[in-house]
Amino acid sequence: MHFVNLFLVSLFIFSSYVKAATLRGTLETAPGIKYDPSMTKITLRSSTAIHTTTLKRSSSIAAFAFPNVTIGSYMLYVSNPDHIFPVLRVDISDADVAIYQAHRGNDWTVTGPRVAYPIELKPIGPAVYYVPRESFNVLKLFKNPMLLVSLVTLVMVFVMPKMLNSLEPEQLKDLQERHSKNQAVLNNRNPMNFDIASYLAGKTAESTSSEPVAESESTIRSRK
Template identity: 30%
Template sequence: SLSALLLFVAATFTTVLSASLTLTIPPSNLLPNPNTLPAGTHATLTSLPSPKDREDANSHVPHPLTAPLTRSASFVFRNLKATKPESYLLDIRSAEYVFAPYRVDISADGTVLGVWETYRGNPWDNRGPEKFVVDAATGNGAKALEVTVEAKVLARRGFYEERARFSPLSLFKNPMILLALVALGFTFGMPKLMENMDPEMRAEFEKQSRSSPISGATRNAMAGGGGPGNFDLAGWMAG
C-alpha cells in the first residue's frame, strides 16, 4: 500500500541521514602497532542523564552504545540516532592501555556537532582540544554524517612492579661500608706513610707518641696494668 511505501521511504531516509562516528588508533610511541590490541578492546558511547532524569528515580537509564575493535584498529558507531540533542562520553576500554576520553555532541537529526577531548574529574563543560566541530558558515553538514577522529593513547597499564636489580655501586651508598673502607685505608695506608716519612720527622713523631698520655694509658691497658696515678684525664681533655 501507499502508506507502507511511505513508511519504508521515511525509514530509509532516516537511516541515510543517521551519522556514523569512526575512531581510529594511529601508531604512537606507546603503541607502535595498534593491531596488537586484545580482541576484547571496545569503545563505548554513554549519554549523560538530564537534571530531570536525575531527580526521577524511575527514569529510564539508556544503555551505552558499544563498538568492537575492527581489523583496521578502529571503532565504528553507525546510525547515531537521537530524538533530541544529546551529549555522549566516548571512552575506549582496554586491558593494557589507557586512552583519552572524548565528548561527542549529536544533534536531534543525528549529525555529529562536535568532538572534544575531555578530562576526568572536571566539569562536563570544561572542553579540551577539539577534534571535530561543525562549521555552519562553511556548510560541512554533509561531512558531519561520517566523522573520523583519531584516538590518543595516554599510558600503558602496569600491573607488576619490577624488582630492583643488584648493582655493585649500591654497596658504596651504605654508610657502614664507607666507614669500613676508610678504616681499612688507614690500616694499610699508615704503615706506608710511616715508611716514606723523613727519618727526623719519624723520630719526632714516635717521641711525641710515646710521651702522649693517651698512648701511655693505651699501652698500660694493653699490658694489663692500671693508668698512671697522677694523670687527670678530665683535666687533660679540658685543656
C-alpha cells in the first residue's frame, strides 16, 4: 500500500512538472491561393519529439493545431506541393510561447526576428519544379572566349596584309630584318635543337662540327 501511494504521488508530481500547451496557427489565404488539406503537412520537431498535423477540413480558414505540446524548443515546417513556407522556431515555456524566424544552418543560440502568436504563416512563393528553357541570346555569343579568339584571328588575317602594304619599302625591309634576327635568336634558344647525346659525351658544337672534316681527311689519305 505504501508503494502504491508513493507511485501516485510521484506520478502527480511528474504530471504537474511536465506541462503541455496547444500550439495554434493559420496559413495565410489570398485570392487564387488554395491549400489542399490532404497534401499539406505541418511538422513540429525537437531533439526528442516529432509532432505532425494537417489543416482542419471543417474550417473556412487554413488553420492547424498541435495539442499537448510539452515545454521546449521546436522547429516548425510546412510541407505543401504548391507553395514554399518559411521555417519558424517555437520556444514554449511556462509563461509564454515565443515564435522566431529561423534559417537552416544557423547556430541554435541565434534567433531571428520574433513573430506574433498565434502563428500566421505566409508563403514565400510558389514551388517551381521545372526550369524554363533558356532562349537564344545573341549577346551571350560574344561572351564566349572561343568566339572572341576567332574574331581576333579573322581581323588579324584581313587587316595585317593591308597594314604591311601601306608601309614604305624601307620600313618593310627593316621589319623583315628584325623578324629574321628574332627568329634566329629563338632558334638558338629553342630546347628542341639541344643535342643531349653530344652534351653527355662532353662534346661542344665546335668539336662536333670539326669531326666530319677530320674523318674526310683520313679517308682521303687511305685512298691514296
